[in-house]
Amino acid sequence: MIRFAALGIDHRHIFGMAANLLAEGADFAGYWTDGTPETLAGFTKRFPNVSRCDKAALLADPDIDLILISAVPADRADLAIAAMRSGKDVMSDKPGCTTLAQLDAIRAAQEETGRIWSIDFSERFEVPAMTRAAELVAEGAIGRVVQTTGLGPHRLNAATRPDWFFDRARYGGILTDIGSHQIDQFLFLTGSTDATVLRAYVANYANPIHPGLQDFGEIVLQSGDAHGYIRVDWYTPDALPTWGDGRLTILGTEGYIELRKYIDVGGTKGTDHLILVNGARCEKVDASDAGLPYFARLIDDIRNRTETAMPQAHTYKAMELAIRAQMLAEGTT
Known part of the structure; x- marks a missing residue:
């Protein structure tokens, strides 16, 4: 069984990320978040049996395979890098990062560790x-x-x-x-x-x-x-x-x-x-019965070290283009 934990629940997207993994048979091992985000009451109502834990303990737990990240967007890159360097695969909320420098740092950590950095593009x-x-x-x-x-x-x-x-x-x-x-x-x-x-x-x-x-x-x-x-x-x-x-x-x-x-x-x-x-x-x-195969495919990728849910290169490119578009719109490139 794949076990996952969450680091940062600042955006409501964490509800769908976690619920869809649970529907595929994964186990929710615990969560950490900074402070008391507005999402906390809704999160604990949906996942009443999931305990709030120490961030370092979750990262050090050898039985946790995957880290979900739905923290404040600017904080997601550092959490993803820490997770990958702790031997965990990552599913981030979008955007997975907010600057090209963050994207470069994520790429370096992913290539160094061989872990998966995926983004749940929920749309x-x-x-x-x-x-x-x-x-x-x-x-x-x-x-x-x-x-x-x-x-x-x-x-x-x-x-x-x-x-x-x-x-x-x-x-x-x-x-x-x-x-x-x-x-x-x-x-x-x-x-x-x-x-x-x-x-x-x-x-x-x-x-x-x-x-x-x-x-x-x-x-x-x-x-x-x-x-x-x-x-x-x-x-x-x-x-x-x-x-x-x-x-x-x-x-x-x-x-x-x-x-x-x-x-x-x-x-x-x-x-x-x-x-x-x-x-x-x-x-x-x-088309309401067409299913949501991303989550089962990501679980298979974690087990088999494959890229069936979304190619790693695609994840990088989607975020790179989004950030470059933002920079172009703001006149910073």
Whole structure:
């Protein structure tokens, strides 16, 4: 049985990271977090039998195979490096790091130790519709993918957010943070191992009382004949009954797929709506039963030292491009 522990539970993403591993039969050995984050009550309610432990003790425990990290984004790199140098594999929340220097340090530690540094890009790995879309793309249902349009709106909930959420140096910027989801999907669906950031932009249009917040961002990418457009924001209106109307359009040479991941406004109830249009089919598919294979694959990778959940090079590249887009948008590169 794979045993895991958590270092840092500052973001609610830790709930899905841990729950999905437990669903695959892994054992939650304990957690450490700094201080009393806003997520603590929800965490202890969901995982009442998981004990808070000393960080050093968790890192020294030879029976712990995997460390989950959902600390403040700027702190994740140091925790990941400490975990790998303690002989543990790592699954980080996104973003896995916030600067290129941190990314270089993570790469050096990973290459030195041979451990796994993975990122749970939850907008791909925790969305069954993405599983089904990936299957259809692999089957050639829409031909060769030439463009993706990824939209990642989020609800701000400013009153419930901790101070670090509004501190650019601590959260990394909107493109490094939530933009990394969309870059991951672009690389994966187009089969790209690299890309050029042609345009990147960030702004604060609606939240002047939080000057450190970036509430709008966009990226234009290209990799050979593959093109990508990304828009992320913190503008989800209160009337929407979920945190964001996340959408993805995958354009192929022989058709297209549209995902309405979390809601289909005015349409079918539920989540994971997939629209497929090609030469023979024009239909909406309920993809909610497509599964979440990332977690089982990562467990297999830990056991077998393979890269079936996500290639290590892909993890590096997704974060590198997100950080470079952030730098371009801010005029620092």
